[in-house]
Amino acid sequence: MIKYLLPKEGNFYKANLHCHTTCSDGELTPLEMKNLYKSKGYSILAITDHEVLIPHHKELSDGEFLVLNGFELGFDENWKPSFLNAKVCDLCIIALDPENITQPCFHRTKYHNPERNDSLVFDEKEPDFNREYNADCINEAIKICREKGFFVTHNHPHWSLEKYEQYSKYKGMHAMEIINYGSLIDGYNEKNGDIYDEQLLLGKKIFALGTDDNHNRRTPGSRMWDSFGAWTVIKSESLDYKAVTDAMLKGSFYASEGPEIYEMYLDGDQLHVECSGADKVFCTTAHRRCMSRYNEETGLITQAVFEIKPDDIYFRVAVYDKEGKEAYSNAYFTEDVLD
Numbered sequence: 001m002i003k004y005l006l007p008k009e010g011n012f013y014k015a016n017l018h019c020h021t022t023c024s025d026g027e028l029t030p031l032e033m034k035n036l037y038k039s040k041g042y043s044i045l046a047i048t049d050h051e052v053l054i055p056h057h058k059e060l061s062d063g064e065f066l067v068l069n070g071f072e073l074g075f076d077e078n079w080k081p082s083f084l085n086a087k088v089c090d091l092c093i094i095a096l097d098p099e100n101i102t103q104p105c106f107h108r109t110k111y112h113n114p115e116r117n118d119s120l121v122f123d124e125k126e127p128d129f130n131r132e133y134n135a136d137c138i139n140e141a142i143k144i145c146r147e148k149g150f151f152v153t154h155n156h157p158h159w160s161l162e163k164y165e166q167y168s169k170y171k172g173m174h175a176m177e178i179i180n181y182g183s184l185i186d187g188y189n190e191k192n193g194d195i196y197d198e199q200l201l202l203g204k205k206i207f208a209l210g211t212d213d214n215h216n217r218r219t220p221g222s223r224m225w226d227s228f229g230a231w232t233v234i235k236s237e238s239l240d241y242k243a244v245t246d247a248m249l250k251g252s253f254y255a256s257e258g259p260e261i262y263e264m265y266l267d268g269d270q271l272h273v274e275c276s277g278a279d280k281v282f283c284t285t286a287h288r289r290c291m292s293r294y295n296e297e298t299g300l301i302t303q304a305v306f307e308i309k310p311d312d313i314y315f316r317v318a319v320y321d322k323e324g325k326e327a328y329s330n331a332y333f334t335e336d337v338l339d
Contacts, residue, residue, distance in 0.1 A: 001339065005264040005332055007252050010235045013244065015044035015253075017068070017232055018092050018155065018177070018211035023119075024049035027216045030056045030067075036216075038065045040228055043239060046070045048092045051112035053103040054119045057241065066239050070094035072155070073105060073141060077133040088160045089138050091173070092153040092211075093145050096245040104148045105129040105141045135169035142172040151175070151248055153209060158190050159183040167195065168202060174248070175207035178255050178328050181229030182213035193284075193318070193328065200314050200331050201286060207248075207330045208316075210255030230257045251330045258325030264317065266337060271306040275319045275327070278302070282320070286313035310334050 020026035021033050028036065030047055037045050046068040047056050053071040060067040073093050077086040093104065106122040107129055129144075131137060145152050154176040157167055176196060183190035196208055210230035218224040232255050236247040247253065254261045260276040273281055281304040283291040289312065293304035299322075308315055317329040 001268070003266045003337060003339075005266065005329070005337065006254070006261065007235050007247075008263075008265075010237045010247070010252070011239075013043040013066075013234050013236060013239060014041060015046070015232045015234050015244075016042060016212050016214070016227075017044075017046040017070075017094065017153070017209055018048050018072070018180070018213045019045060020049055020072075020213075020215045021047055023047070023052055023054050024072075025215060030060060033216075034060045034065060034067060036227065042231070044068065044234065044244060046092070046094050048072045048094070050074065052120060053093070053095070053101060055098075055101040057098045061241070063239070066241060066244060068094050068241070068245070069098065069101060070150075071103065073145070074111070075131050075133045075138055075141075085161075087133065087162055087166060089133065089162065089166070089170070090155040090160060091138075091142065091145075092155055094151040094153070094245070094248075096149045096151055096242075096249070098241045100149045102148070104145045104150065105131075107131075135166070139169075139171050142170070146172060146174075151245065153177065155211075156180040156183045156188070156190055156213065157192060157195050158188045159186075164198060168198065171204075173206055175209050177211050177213075178208035179210040179230040179257055179326075180213050181211065181257070182215065182226040185224055185226060185229065191326070196316075196328075196331070197284065197286075200316075205331075205333060205336075207251045207253070208255050208328050209253075210257060210328070230255065232256075233260070254327055254329050256325075256327035258323065259319040259321045259327035261317070261319060261327055261329060264329060266308065269308050269338065271308050271315065271317075273304045273306075273317055273319070275302060275304075277321075278319045279322045280320050282318045283315055284318065285315045287311070308334060308338065310338055 214226040263274040277300040295301040316331040
């Protein structure tokens with residue numbers, strides 16, 4: 001019996017799920033950001049400005065482009081003596097419903113520019129949410145955001161200076177950034193497959209995103225331009241807001257900085273992968289049982305088959321092109337997908 005890990009039906013939509021505009025510390029307006037990404041073949045943009053959930057969906061979405069409402073929620077260690085040494089935890093919080101514009105974990109005077117209060121909606125009955133950089137407070141925020149109907153992502157752990165001691169204690173996020181391009185081009189080791197595996201080995205069934213985290217402060221088109229370097233490809237029934245966020249909740253997507261994954265399905269215990277022309281395809285499991293596939297004749301591989309065993313615990317796929325750029329599948333736990 002065939003079981004599709006990426007849905008058989010639906011369309012692939014290219015998405016950037018982490019970006020900044022002039023509503024916080026980005027250089028482009030929300031409209032300029034939409035036009036920029038639409039011109040490059042993207043269909044989805046989550047606007048995730050720091051600390052402010054400003055709804056852009058209705059004004060910017062059209063039949064060919066979807067804007068998701070969101071914001072980035074930050075927890076900072078004591079900045080003294082310098083922010084350069086402070087650990088942080090940043091979470092992208094994306095509304096699952098376009099009408100959900102009430103900001104969770106809000107504080108009336110801290111963490112954001114109070115002049116933007118007229119753009120924000122918050123629950124007047126709820127007390128101010130005071131933040132502390134510790135796992136209990138961060139986990140409480142994740143719990144609140146999920147309960148209030150938001151998709152929660154853990155961002156750029158290397159840029160954040162977080163180590164296993166910190167991020168291993170976080171619970172409840174839907175996903176983490178396996179690639180954060182903005183940090184990557186700045187010199188941080190923000191290809192986070194190792195950290196993703198560490199989280200999976202703790203039994204956390206979370207997904208993997210590719211994002212730009214762009215601010216667009218540098219010369220357009222230069223090697224330091226922080227747009228169009230990593231993205232998430234979502235397979236959804238349509239470009240409807242709820243259809244897309246439902247697909248996100250199901251993990252119907254993969255992360256990439258170049259290669260494409262067309263199909264992933266199980267036929268019994270055989271994992272089949274179809275992809276764009278690649279140099280190699282790897283399958284990683286929870287144990288010392290990695291598998292690799294190459295095409296020695298042509299040098300390009302477009303299909304790979306791997307045997308999956310129940311005691312693999314989980315498996316995930318990485319596709320590499322000739323330039324070393326990668327695409328990452330989400331991880332699938334064998335208890336959930338093997339019959």
